[in-house]
Amino acid sequence: MRIGIVCPYSWDVPGGVQFHVRDLAEHLVRGGHHVSVLAPADEDTPLPPYVVSAGRAVSVPYNGSVARVNLGVMSASRVRRWVHDGDFEVLHIHEPVVPSLGLLTCWAARGPIVATFHTSNPRSRAMIAAYPILQPALEKISARIAVSEYARRTLVEHLGGDAVVIPNGVDVRFFADAEPKAEWQGGTIGFIGRTDEPRKGLPVLMRALPAILAARPDARLLVAGRGDAKEAVSGLPAQVRERVEFLGTISDEDKARLLRSVDLYVAPNTGGESFGIILVEAMSAGAPVLASDLDAFAQVLDGGTAGELFPNEDADALAAAAAGLLGNPRRLAELRARGSEHVRRFDWSTVGADILAVYETVAAGAGAVAPDDRVGLLGRLGFARD
Amino acid sequence: MTTVIWIAVALVLIGIYLSWTAGRLDRLHARIDAARAALDAQLLRRASIAQELASAGVFDPAASMVLYQAAHAARLAQEEQREVAESELSQALRVVFAESAQVEAVQEAPGGLDTTEELVAAVRRVPMARRFHNDAVRAARAVRRHRTVRWFRLAGHAPFPLAFEMDDEPPPALAGHVVRAEGRGH
Numbered sequence: 001m002r003i004g005i006v007c008p009y010s011w012d013v014p015g016g017v018q019f020h021v022r023d024l025a026e027h028l029v030r031g032g033h034h035v036s037v038l039a040p041a042d043e044d045t046p047l048p049p050y051v052v053s054a055g056r057a058v059s060v061p062y063n064g065s066v067a068r069v070n071l072g073v074m075s076a077s078r079v080r081r082w083v084h085d086g087d088f089e090v091l092h093i094h095e096p097v098v099p100s101l102g103l104l105t106c107w108a109a110r111g112p113i114v115a116t117f118h119t120s121n122p123r124s125r126a127m128i129a130a131y132p133i134l135q136p137a138l139e140k141i142s143a144r145i146a147v148s149e150y151a152r153r154t155l156v157e158h159l160g161g162d163a164v165v166i167p168n169g170v171d172v173r174f175f176a177d178a179e180p181k182a183e184w185q186g187g188t189i190g191f192i193g194r195t196d197e198p199r200k201g202l203p204v205l206m207r208a209l210p211a212i213l214a215a216r217p218d219a220r221l222l223v224a225g226r227g228d229a230k231e232a233v234s235g236l237p238a239q240v241r242e243r244v245e246f247l248g249t250i251s252d253e254d255k256a257r258l259l260r261s262v263d264l265y266v267a268p269n270t271g272g273e274s275f276g277i278i279l280v281e282a283m284s285a286g287a288p289v290l291a292s293d294l295d296a297f298a299q300v301l302d303g304g305t306a307g308e309l310f311p312n313e314d315a316d317a318l319a320a321a322a323a324g325l326l327g328n329p330r331r332l333a334e335l336r337a338r339g340s341e342h343v344r345r346f347d348w349s350t351v352g353a354d355i356l357a358v359y360e361t362v363a364a365g366a367g368a369v370a371p372d373d374r375v376g377l378l379g380r381l382g383f384a385r386d
Numbered sequence: 387m388t389t390v391i392w393i394a395v396a397l398v399l400i401g402i403y404l405s406w407t408a409g410r411l412d413r414l415h416a417r418i419d420a421a422r423a424a425l426d427a428q429l430l431r432r433a434s435i436a437q438e439l440a441s442a443g444v445f446d447p448a449a450s451m452v453l454y455q456a457a458h459a460a461r462l463a464q465e466e467q468r469e470v471a472e473s474e475l476s477q478a479l480r481v482v483f484a485e486s487a488q489v490e491a492v493q494e495a496p497g498g499l500d501t502t503e504e505l506v507a508a509v510r511r512v513p514m515a516r517r518f519h520n521d522a523v524r525a526a527r528a529v530r531r532h533r534t535v536r537w538f539r540l541a542g543h544a545p546f547p548l549a550f551e552m553d554d555e556p557p558p559a560l561a562g563h564v565v566r567a568e569g570r571g572h
Contacts, residue, residue, distance in 0.1 A: 366420040
C-alpha cells in the first residue's frame, strides 16, 4: 500500500507524537508498504529515507505555550506538491487540530484520510473561532483514531462524531530483552520524566519519599530525565537526599535497562496525559507499576489490575502504596506477570495490524489521494470542479 | 451606480458561498457512499465466513444451525431488516464463540488457522467500518441542518443520511485472540 503520513511537529525535537510516527513508519516499511512521512525539519537535520522535509518550523505562541508549527503559503504549496507526487492510496494525519501541517494537509488534499488524535487538549478559543473554517477541513477525514478511551471522549465532546480507539504502540521485545544493570537493582524505585515539569509529578514523589524511606530504609530512587537535580531535592533532608540518584537524560537502551532493573516504577503524573506510553514501556520491561489514578493511566493499567493506582497528588497514599509493594515480593511478582501479559495488546504487531485495517477499510471503495483543486481561487469560482 | 455594483458584488459573493457549500455537501455525500460501501463489504465478509464455518462441520449440530441461520438471514436481509439481522448474527457469534475452547476447535480443523484469522479480522473491522460510516453521516447531517442548505435546497434529491445502528460487539474469545495470533510473530 502507498501510505502518506503527516507529522505536525519538528522531526529534530524529541516528542511522543514524533516517536509514534517514526515507529509506525518503520513498522509499515518492514511490512513491505511504501511509506512517506512529511514532517517539519531543519535543513541540516539528518533524515531517514522515508521522511520528506516540509521546511523549518516557526515558533509561535499558541494556546498558552510556544508551539513550533508550519503555516503559510510556502508550507501549503509544499504539502500540495508532496500529496501530488506521492500518489498515495491513503493519508494518515497526526494531530489534525493543531494549526500546523496536519491541518494544512486536510485542507489541501482529498481522498481517503485517516487522522489520529493524540492529545486531549481542552477546547481552545481559537478552535471555536475558527470552527467555520476548521469544520470543512475536518469533514474530509474518513476515519478518526483516538489513542485512548479518554482521548476519544474529549474528541467526541469537542468536535462531535466518533472515533475508534487504537492505543499507541510499543516494541515490547526491545524492553523485555534489555539487560538489567546491577547498580540499578536492589530496592530501587524508578522515575522517568522531566524533573522541572510539575505535571510529570516528581514533587509528589519527593513529598512521599521520607515516608517510603521510613518504612523501607534500604530503598533508593532513580530519576532519569532533563531538569535541575539540585532544585528537585531542595525540600528534602540530607539523609533522604542521598537516597536519590539523578541519571540525567538517558538513551533509549539505558531507559529499557533502567526499567528492567527497578523493583517498582512510579508514575505520579498530575495531569495532561492522554495515553501513558511510559507505563506500557515499564510493563514491557517487566517493572511493576504504581501510577496516579488519571483516566488515561487507569485505562492503560486495565482499571488497576495490571498495575496499582493511587489517588492523584496524594503523597501519603503514594508512600503507603509504594512501601507496601516494596515489602511484598509476591505482589510484585504478580504485577510483573500480569503486566507482561497485559502489554501484548500494545505491541506494534497488534497495533500496526489494527491501523492497517483502518487504512484498508477507508481505501476500499474510495479513489486515490489527490490535491484538492477546489481550494484554489479558480476552484472556488467554479472553474476547476471535477 | 455604486449601489448596483455593491448589489452585484454581494450576489457574486453569495453565489460563491452557495457553490462552495454545495461542493462541500457533495464531498460529504461521497464520503458516506464510500463508508457505506466499506461497511457493506465488511458485513458481507463476516457473514460469509460465519456461514462457511457453520457448514464446515467443526461445531456441534446445534451451534452449526444457529450460526448458519443467523449468517444466512444477515446475507439475505432486506434494507430495512438489515440492522436487526446483522445484530442477530453478532449475538449468534457471541453465543457460539462464548468459550475459547470453541476457537481452538476451529483452529484444529484443516485450514482452520486461516479461517480463524479471517473471522477475527472481520469481527474487528465491522465496528470500525460502522463508526467511520456513522461519523460521516453525522458530519453530513450537521451541514444539512443549516438554514442556507435547507432554503436553497443545496442537498438536491439526496436522501437524508441515516446512521447504521447495530450490535457489533465481538465475541470476547475472538477479541482476546487478536493478541495471541499477532503475538506468534515473536
